[in-house]
Amino acid sequence: MTALSRRFGRPAVTLVLLVTVTFLIAPVALTIVGSFAREWTGVFPAGFVTFRNWAEVLGLADSIGSQRSMGWDPLVVLPVGDGLTLMAPAELLFSVGLALGGVLINLVVGVPIAYAVSRYEFRGKEWVNAVSVLPLVPGVILGVAFLRAYPVLSGTSFGLIVGYSLLKAPFMVMAVQSEFESMPLRQLEESARSLGASWPRTFLTVVVPNARSGIVSGAIICWTLAAAEFNFSYVVWAKGTQPLALFLQRHISNSTFTKAAAAVSMFFCIVVAITLLLQAFGTRGFDTRGT
Amino acid sequence: MSTSGRIADVLPAVRGAVEDLGSVAVPTTERDRERRRIAALCAPFAVLLVVAGVYPLLEVVRISVSVERFETVGFTLSAYRTLVTDPYYRRVAFNTLWFAALTTLVSVALAVPIAHALEKYDLPGEGLFVTLVSFPISLPGIVAAFMMLVLFGNNGVLTNVVATFAGANPTDVAVAVSVPGLFLAFVYSMVPRATLILRGTYAEVEEAAEEAAQALGATPLQTFRYVTFPQIRPGITGALILTFRTGLAIFGTLIVIQTLLVWTLQLDRELSAGAFPVAGAMATVYFVFVFGFTALGLRYTSAEVGL
Numbered sequence: 001m002t003a004l005s006r007r008f009g010r011p012a013v014t015l016v017l018l019v020t021v022t023f024l025i026a027p028v029a030l031t032i033v034g035s036f037a038r039e040w041t042g043v044f045p046a047g048f049v050t051f052r053n054w055a056e057v058l059g060l061a062d063s064i065g066s067q068r069s070m071g072w073d074p075l076v077v078l079p080v081g082d083g084l085t086l087m088a089p090a091e092l093l094f095s096v097g098l099a100l101g102g103v104l105i106n107l108v109v110g111v112p113i114a115y116a117v118s119r120y121e122f123r124g125k126e127w128v129n130a131v132s133v134l135p136l137v138p139g140v141i142l143g144v145a146f147l148r149a150y151p152v153l154s155g156t157s158f159g160l161i162v163g164y165s166l167l168k169a170p171f172m173v174m175a176v177q178s179e180f181e182s183m184p185l186r187q188l189e190e191s192a193r194s195l196g197a198s199w200p201r202t203f204l205t206v207v208v209p210n211a212r213s214g215i216v217s218g219a220i221i222c223w224t225l226a227a228a229e230f231n232f233s234y235v236v237w238a239k240g241t242q243p244l245a246l247f248l249q250r251h252i253s254n255s256t257f258t259k260a261a262a263a264v265s266m267f268f269c270i271v272v273a274i275t276l277l278l279q280a281f282g283t284r285g286f287d288t289r290g291t
Numbered sequence: 292m293s294t295s296g297r298i299a300d301v302l303p304a305v306r307g308a309v310e311d312l313g314s315v316a317v318p319t320t321e322r323d324r325e326r327r328r329i330a331a332l333c334a335p336f337a338v339l340l341v342v343a344g345v346y347p348l349l350e351v352v353r354i355s356v357s358v359e360r361f362e363t364v365g366f367t368l369s370a371y372r373t374l375v376t377d378p379y380y381r382r383v384a385f386n387t388l389w390f391a392a393l394t395t396l397v398s399v400a401l402a403v404p405i406a407h408a409l410e411k412y413d414l415p416g417e418g419l420f421v422t423l424v425s426f427p428i429s430l431p432g433i434v435a436a437f438m439m440l441v442l443f444g445n446n447g448v449l450t451n452v453v454a455t456f457a458g459a460n461p462t463d464v465a466v467a468v469s470v471p472g473l474f475l476a477f478v479y480s481m482v483p484r485a486t487l488i489l490r491g492t493y494a495e496v497e498e499a500a501e502e503a504a505q506a507l508g509a510t511p512l513q514t515f516r517y518v519t520f521p522q523i524r525p526g527i528t529g530a531l532i533l534t535f536r537t538g539l540a541i542f543g544t545l546i547v548i549q550t551l552l553v554w555t556l557q558l559d560r561e562l563s564a565g566a567f568p569v570a571g572a573m574a575t576v577y578f579v580f581v582f583g584f585t586a587l588g589l590r591y592t593s594a595e596v597g598l
Contacts (some may be wrong), residue, residue, distance in 0.1 A: 006510030010412065017408040017420065018400055020482060025423050027438035030448060040446055041304055086544060109335040115331035120325065132336060134585065138540035138553045141574045144562065145347030148354050148571070166343040169336070199328060230431040230543040231555075235562065245543070249433045252547055257446050271429055 001176060028268065035262035045258065053262035055253065058089055092270070095244035098225035099266070102164035103172075106222050108164070110172035111208060111215060112243020118180035132173045139167055143235025155238035163236065164226040171225060172218040224271055244270075348578065355571030370572035380557075387553040391538035394477040397529050401478070402485035403523075407515075409486075410493035421490075429482045432476075432543030439476045443467040455581070463586025470551055476544045485534045532588040536581055 034052050037045030046065075069210075110132075117129045137145070146154035146163055153159045188210065192202040208215070230245035237246060244267065251263035300509040315325045354554075358365035385524045386515040408414065409421060427435065442449050445453040454461040466472045494562060542555040549556065554577055 005510045013404045013408050014412065014414070016401065016404040017414075020484040021420060022441075024427050024479065024483065027441040028426070030441050031438070032439070065317050093442070105339065105493055109339045112332040112334075113336040116329050121317070122329050128333060131340070135536075136582065137375075137578065138536075138555075138581075140540070140542045140558060141351075141578055142344075144349070144350045144558065144574045146343075146512075147562070149347035149350040150569070162339075162343050166339055169339065199324075201489050220588075224429040228429055228431040230433055231540070234543070234546070235559065241479055245433065246432075247429050249543070251548060252433055252437045252440075257440075261441075264434055267434065282397065 001273040032268065034258055035265040037258050037261075040257045040261070044074045047259075053259045054266070056259060057262045057266060090241050091244055091247045094157075094241045095227050095288045096162065096270075098160050098243060101157075101161035102168060102226040103219050103222050105161065105165035106169050107215070107219065110169055110218065111176050111211075112203075114173045114176040115179055115185075115203070115207065118177055119185045133170050133177070135165070135167065135170045139163075139229060139231030139233075140235055142167060146232075154236045158245065159236060160233060162227055163232050163267045167229065167232060168222040168225050171221045175218030175221060176211060176214045179211045183210060227270070228267075229248050264290045298310045318331055323480060326343045347430060347460060350576050352573045353571075354567050355524045355569075360565060360567055370568040371576075374572055374576060383552050383590075386551055387555075388478070389540065390474070390551060394474060394481055394538050395531060396537045397474075398478050398481035398485045398534055398585060399489075401482050401528060402489050402530065403527065405482070406489035407491050407519075410490060410496075423546050424486050425485055428487065430480075432480060432541050432545075433481045433547050436476050436544045437549035438479060439467045439472055441473055443475065456466045468548055473544065473550050476548060477538060477541060480541060480544065481534050481537055483558060484537055485530045488530040488533060489523070489526055492529075505555055520524070528588070532585060536585065539549050539581060 031052060034040050034045040036049045036051070038048075038050050038052075039046055113128065113132050117125060117132070138274055146159060150159060154163075185207070188206060189199075189202055192206040193199065197206065222283055226244055229243075230249065233243045242250070248267055248291075249264055251260045255263070258290070316327075318327050353363045355370050356366050356368060357363045358367050380454060402564070405424060409417060414420065430438075441447060443465060444450065444464045445462050447461075447465060449462050450465045450467075453459075454464045457464065467476075500518050500522075501514055504518045505511075509517070540555065542559070545551070545553065545556045546559075554573065556572045558570055558577070560568075561573060
């Protein structure tokens with residue numbers, strides 16, 4: 001009996017890990033492969049390689065009805081010749097913008113409160129901490145609440161941005177707080193103050209830049225989660241351009257399997273791409289200022 | 292006489308409060324300045340919380356006791372009476388609770404060995420495994436549901452493999468759009484989150500005690516049972532509480548795989564039917580329940596606060 005766990009313990013635990021990772025990742029890989037297939041009715045997708053699914057999802061090929069793809073909006077007019085208009089897929093751009101708006105609000109509300117909790121002692125600190133790091137309201141409930149409280153505003157971009165920012169704020173606070181807690185905040189603040197910096201200046205130009213890695217990772221997490229937010233968007237969204245998650249749901253429910261696979265794969269690509277972009281941009285942006 | 296007496300009692304308290312406010316607005320001591328800083332740091336979050344959280348939720352409570360469907364008028368508890376007495380809603384509540392509880396148990400039971408393997412064993416490609424296990428955290432519920440369709444749907448890969456071997460019709464073998472399929476979709480969303488919490492707990496486990504136990508001849512199972520497990524127990528409680536919350540909040544998955552009527556799905560159906568008071572009452576009950584058990588769970592167990 002005792003030899004049993006010595007012999008099989010580690011292989012069994014490792015097996016659980018491998019099976020679970022396969023369960024989590026195999027469908028992701030199959031989806032990406034399937035998005036390039038012409039049909040998927042047998043065990044594996046067949047008819048490689050076609051870009052038709054991707055073209056239709058991105059709105060580069062004609063499609064109709066509930067399977068219709070993204071619209072294209074003019075993004076900027078470049079001053080080349082008669083004015084070259086750059087077009088961008090509407091749903092994509094819309095979601096990128098909404099999520100970025102949510103991240104901006106999260107930065108303004110999340111970084112200061114994380115600093116207050118990490119740096120100072122005050123009455124009710126535990127409560128402030130609990131309220132700021134626990135996701136209190138789930139998306140569906142917040143959606144209902146927005147519909148009741150702001151009937152006109154809730155379905156607009158502004159309503160979506162404010163909702164996303166409240167839903168994802170805890171992730172920002174958590175990320176920034178763990179960064180602050182690894183920093184000698186008191187020394188940092190007191191050194192800057194003794195060199196003549198005012199307190200607001202200390203906070204903005206000494207404390208915040210030093211916590212950049214936590215802030216950037218918090219921003220990345222919040223962006224990804226806001227771009228993927230379905231529950232809240234589904235309840236409050238009324239008309240116009242759809243947020244990405246609703247666009248995905250429409251394809252999953254109505255489109256052919258391979259086309260839905262292309263839509264979902266596109267989402268995988270966006271999550272990975274923006275994560276890399278924010279990482280690169282975030283560190284470079286702060287570094288040039290810091291040195 | 293008595294009124295003025297009462298006013299005299301209240302007055303110092305009011306004056307104290309006003310002075311507190313005054314010292315925050317116009318600080319004179321370093322302590323006052325620090326309080327003003329704390330207030331300024333907390334203010335943006337407080338504004339967001341009130342505008343986007345507290346006020347909308349109060350509106351939900353008001354509509355739940357309203358006599359009219361679309362306007363907040365009068366006071367009645369009939370929506371709550373419906374929720375309590377109608378067997379239909381009792382069944383929805385029952386479905387919600389057992390399904391979330393069971394998926395939570397399975398997810399945390401899987402997350403413990405996963406976190407153990409990732410933190411304790413020197414596996415080749417460990418960083419890759421961490422990335423792969425964490426990746427589904429950023430996937431919305433609808434995508435988790437689609438992942439299950441890919442594996443177990445009518446066109447699903449595993450469905451077709453089983454159908455080929457058993458010589459059956461794929462549509463008879465497909466389980467994605469069924470309660471077991473929904474179960475797997477829930478587990479798909481919940482395992483990565485539970486693993487994230489438990490990896491944090493494992494990172495704080497003291498390794499010296501484990502090594503001592505091993506050196507004294509304890510088997511790996513005994514070491515886990517008597518040395519590691521007591522140390523990660525608060526983390527497991529925390530993971531159970533927070534994964535259960537996740538399970539209760541799942542909604543997108545249910546839109547794609549509508550096989551079990553749970554609270555969030557029913558709430559959406561009430562909204563579509565325009566039954567705002569009942570929807571409001573369902574939202575209020577949900578919020579109070581989740582808030583209550585989280586507060587109790589974190590207060591009376593040694594669980595750690597986290598996501």
